[in-house]
Amino acid sequence: MNVTTGLSFLKQFPLFQILSEAEFDEITRNAEYRVFPKYGHIYLADDASDQIFFLLKGVVKVGTHSEEGREVIKTILHPSAMFGELGLVGEDVRPEFARAMNQEVHCYSVPVAAFRDLMRSNFELCQRVLSLVGSRLRHTEDRLEALIFKDARTRIIDFLKECANKRGRKVGFEMLFKHCLTQQDIANLTGTSRQTVTSVLNELRKENLIYFNRRSILIRDIARLT
Secondary structure: OOHHHHHHHHOOOHHHOOOOHHHHHHHHHHOEEEEEOOOOEEEOOOOEOOEEEEEEEOOEEEEEEOOOOOEEEEEEEOOOOEEOHHHHHOOOEOOOEEEEOOOOEEEEEEEHHHHHHHHHHOHHHHHHHHHHHHHHHHHHHHHHHHHHHOOHHHHHHHHHHHHHHHHOEEEOOEEEEEOOOOHHHHHHHHOOOHHHHHHHHHHHHHOOOEEEOOOEEEEOOOOOOO
């Protein structure tokens, strides 16, 4: 992907479809096209929250590390996602990292100050940003409740269903989704261990509920997956 293609793709982001041509031009004048190598960090915890990012290509994981050094993945992002957005609502320093996964990441970064200026003059943009931030906070609360009230098998199954519903391709009763996650990544996303993920996935395969390999998971019948 090059800069010209990137700008065309950026214009299709849901957040930007409400902008006038003049407003979009203002954003792109302040935007910087950036490429990060696979497994490279886009930002680290304690970096200044002075840029927001718009993902054009690649997959990004956002997470933190526990005091024991264990990685905790908060979310996995795919193209057309905005991230690092909490600088828009008062965050000064990053509490988390954002890292490219198994391929190069192409994105645009926009200074928080420039984006705030546009939000001040475009009420609908402001509302959409606040709605996005609120939606992500609710998602985080849902995951916290799941850690408290649901067992490991249920959390892993919920994760599979979420992936299938968001990124899956339906074929009859079956749902196929491709991914770039290791079993350790799935464990870090679901608050379990790699051994538990391996055990649950193998159990589901023996029950003929799923089939999986390193890069894809096939759910035989999502209604039966419990």
